[in-house]
Amino acid sequence: MTSDSVSDRPLISIDLALPTDLDTVTPASAANRPGTGTAATRRLGTLVAVMLTALAAFGLVFSAEDVVQGSTVRIMYVHVPTIWVAYMAFLVTAVCSGAYLSRRNRSLAWDRVAGASAEVGVLFVAISLVTGSLWGRLTWGTYWVWDARLTTTLFLFITYVGYLAVRRLGGTQRQRARRSAVLALLAVLEIPLVHFSVELWRSLHQEASVANPNARVELDGLMLFSLFLGVVTFTLFYVWLVLHRQRVLALEDTVADRGLDEAIRDRRNEAVG
Amino acid sequence: MRARIALAVARKDLRIEANSRVLTNQVAPFSAVVMVMFAFALDNDGILQRVAPGLVWLAVLFSMLVVVQRGFSVETADGALDSLRVAGVDPAAIFWGKAVALMAQLAALEALLVATAIILYNSSLDGAAAVVLAVVTIVAATAGLGFVGILYGGLAAGARGRETLLPLLLLPVVAPVLIGATRATEAAFGAGGATVSEGWPWVGLLAVFVVVFGAVGSLAFGPLIDE
Amino acid sequence: MDHAGFILLSWVLTFAATGAYARFVVRRGRDLAARATREEMPWT
Numbered sequence: 001m002t003s004d005s006v007s008d009r010p011l012i013s014i015d016l017a018l019p020t021d022l023d024t025v026t027p028a029s030a031a032n033r034p035g036t037g038t039a040a041t042r043r044l045g046t047l048v049a050v051m052l053t054a055l056a057a058f059g060l061v062f063s064a065e066d067v068v069q070g071s072t073v074r075i076m077y078v079h080v081p082t083i084w085v086a087y088m089a090f091l092v093t094a095v096c097s098g099a100y101l102s103r104r105n106r107s108l109a110w111d112r113v114a115g116a117s118a119e120v121g122v123l124f125v126a127i128s129l130v131t132g133s134l135w136g137r138l139t140w141g142t143y144w145v146w147d148a149r150l151t152t153t154l155f156l157f158i159t160y161v162g163y164l165a166v167r168r169l170g171g172t173q174r175q176r177a178r179r180s181a182v183l184a185l186l187a188v189l190e191i192p193l194v195h196f197s198v199e200l201w202r203s204l205h206q207e208a209s210v211a212n213p214n215a216r217v218e219l220d221g222l223m224l225f226s227l228f229l230g231v232v233t234f235t236l237f238y239v240w241l242v243l244h245r246q247r248v249l250a251l252e253d254t255v256a257d258r259g260l261d262e263a264i265r266d267r268r269n270e271a272v273g
Numbered sequence: 274m275r276a277r278i279a280l281a282v283a284r285k286d287l288r289i290e291a292n293s294r295v296l297t298n299q300v301a302p303f304s305a306v307v308m309v310m311f312a313f314a315l316d317n318d319g320i321l322q323r324v325a326p327g328l329v330w331l332a333v334l335f336s337m338l339v340v341v342q343r344g345f346s347v348e349t350a351d352g353a354l355d356s357l358r359v360a361g362v363d364p365a366a367i368f369w370g371k372a373v374a375l376m377a378q379l380a381a382l383e384a385l386l387v388a389t390a391i392i393l394y395n396s397s398l399d400g401a402a403a404v405v406l407a408v409v410t411i412v413a414a415t416a417g418l419g420f421v422g423i424l425y426g427g428l429a430a431g432a433r434g435r436e437t438l439l440p441l442l443l444l445p446v447v448a449p450v451l452i453g454a455t456r457a458t459e460a461a462f463g464a465g466g467a468t469v470s471e472g473w474p475w476v477g478l479l480a481v482f483v484v485v486f487g488a489v490g491s492l493a494f495g496p497l498i499d500e
Numbered sequence: 501m502d503h504a505g506f507i508l509l510s511w512v513l514t515f516a517a518t519g520a521y522a523r524f525v526v527r528r529g530r531d532l533a534a535r536a537t538r539e540e541m542p543w544t
Contacts, residue, residue, distance in 0.1 A: 033530045033533070033534065034530070034533045034534075034541070034544065035526060035529040035530035035533045036525075036526070036529030036530075036533065036541075036543070037526070037529070038543050038544070052515070056511065059511075060501075060507070060511065070502050070503075071501045071502045071503060071504075071507060072502070072503055072506070072507065074501075074507045074511075075506070075507055075510045075511075078510055078511055078514040079510070082514065101496065120521075123517065123518065123521055124518075126517075127513065127514050127517055127518070130510075130513060131510040131513065131514060134506045134509060134510050135506075135510070137506065138503050138506055155445050155448065158441070158445045159445050159446075161441070162438070162441045162442045162445070165438055165441065166428070166429075166438065166442070169429075169438070178496055178497070178499075179428060179497065182428065182493050182496055182497055183428060183442075185493075186424075186446075186489065186493065189485060189489060190445075190446050193449050193481070193482065193485065194445070194446075194448050194449055196449075196478075197448065197449035197452045197453065197478060198448075198452070200452075200474075200478065201452050201456070204456075237518065240522075241518075241521065241522060241525065244522075244525045244526060244529060245525050247529060247541075247543060248525055248528050248529045248532060251529065251532035251533065251536055251540070251541070252532060254536060254540045255532055255535055255536060
C-alpha cells in the first residue's frame with residue numbers, strides 16, 4: 001500500500017447516512033433515547049421554555065404601547081434580543097477560532113464550539129433581519145434601508161453563511177478547523193471595514209429618509225423590563241442550543257472517524273483475505 | 274531574499290498566463306461583453322454615463338473571480354503549491370508573488386475597461402487631475418483586490434466546490450473596494466456632478482484596505498495552504 | 501392591537517425558527533447517540 005505524502009488526508013469520504021439497522025434496535029420512547037442531553041441541559045431547557053412564555057406574556061400583553069411607535073414596539077422584544085445574541089455568537093466564534101489557532105494541536109472542541117456558535121448566530125441574525133424588516137415596514141413604510149447598520153448586518157449574515165459553507169468543504173477535521181478559524185478571524189477584520197465604508201458612503205448620500213434609523217426609543221419601566229427579559233431569555237436559549245449543537249458535532253466527528261477506521265480495517269482485510 | 278522569491282513566484286505566474294493567454298483570450302473578452310450587456314440592460318445613455326464607474330468595477334470584480342480561480346486551479350492540479358511549501362518556501366513570499374501577478378493582470382484589465390467605458394458609455398477623463406486620480410485609484414484598488422483575491426483563493430483552493438464558493442466568500446469582502454473605487458472613479462469621470470477633489474478621500478479608504486489585507490494576508494496565507 | 505398581523509408574524513417566525521432548529525439538533529443528537537458508545541459521549 002503506497003503511503004500518503006500528506007498525513008491525515010482521508011482515504012475515503014464518508015457519507016453520513018442513518019444506519020439501516022436502526023429498525024432492528026429495540027424501540028425506546030423518544031424521551032428515553034439517550035442523546036446530547038444531560039440533567040443540567042434539561043433544567044436549562046425548562047427554564048428557557050418558561051422564560052420564553054413569560055416573554056410572550058410581557059411582550060405581547062402586559063407591556064404598554066409606545067407613545068411614538070404604538071404597538072409596533074412589540075416587535076422589538078424579539079428583534080433586539082435576537083440581534084444581540086447573533087453579535088455575541090459571532091464574537092464567541094471569533095474567540096474560539098483564535099483559541100484554536102493560538103497553539104499547535106489544540107483540541108478540536110474549540111473548533112466545534114466555534115462552528116456551533118456560528119450556526120446559531122446565522123439563525124438569529126436571519127430572524128433579526130426578517131423581524132427588523134417587518135418592523136421597518138410598519139414604522140418607516142419600507143422593508144429595507146441602505147444605512148450602515150442594516151447593510152453591515154446583512155454582510156454579517158452573508159459572511160457567516162459563507163463560513164458555514166467552508167466548514168462543509170470536506171477534508172480532515174483539522175483542515176476544516178484551520179480553514180474556518182482563519183476565515184472567522186478574517187471576518188473580525190472585514191466586518192468593521194465594511195461598516196466603516198458603508199457609513200462613509202451613506203453619509204454622503206443622505207437622501208430624505210422617512211425616519212432616522214438611529215432614533216432612540218424611550219422605554220418605560222415594564223417595557224424596559226420586557227426588553228431585558230428578552231435579552232436574558234434568548235441568551236440562555238443560545239447557550240442551550242450551542243451546548244447541544246457542539247455535542248452533536250462531536251458525535252458527527254466521532255462517528256465519521258469510526259466509519260473511517262472501519263473502512264480502513266475492511267480494506268486491510270480484503271488485502272489479506 | 275524574500276523579495277526575490279516573491280518576484281520569482283510572480284514571474285512564474287505571469288509566464289503561465291503568457292503561455293496560456295487565458296486573460297487576453299477569455300477574461301478580457303468576457304469583461305468587455307459584460308460591459309456591453311450592462312448597456313443592453315440599462316437602455317439609457319444618461320443613466321449609463323451616470324453609473325459607468327460602478328459598472329466598470331463590477332465588471333472588474335466578476336472577472337477577478339475567473340482569474341483567481343484559474344490561478345489556483347493551475348497550482349493545485351499538480352500539487353504545485355504543496356511542492357513549494359514542502360520545499361520550505363516562505364509562504365508570505367508566495368503570497369506576495371501571487372498577489373503581484375494577480376495585480377498585474379487586474380491592472381491590465383482595468384485599463385481596458387476604463388477605456389471601454391470611455392468609448393461605450395461616453396465617459397471622459399477631463400484634465401490631468403482626473404487622469405491622475407483615475408490612475409491612483411486603479412493602483413490602490415488593484416493592490417487591495419490582489420491581496421484579497423490570493424488570500425481567499427488560497428482558502429478555497431484544492432477543495433471540492435471551490436468554484437461556487439469563491440464568489441460567496443470574496444464579493445462581500447471586497448465591498449469596501451467597490452464602494453471606494455466607484456466613488457473615486459465617479460469623481461474622475463465627473464459622473465453625477467462629482468469633482469475630482471471629492472475622489473481623494475476614497476483613495477484613502479482604498480489605501481487602508483491595501484495595508485490591512487497586505488499585512489493580514491502575509492500572516493494568514495501560510496496556515497491556510499499548510500494542509 | 502394595531503398591526504397585529506405583522507407583530508404576531510414576527511413572534512411566530514422567531515419561535516418557529518428557533519424551535520425547529522432546536523428540534524433538529526436534539527433529534528440529530530439522539531440519532532447519532534444510538535450509534536455511539538458511552539465513552540464517545542463524555543457528557544453522560
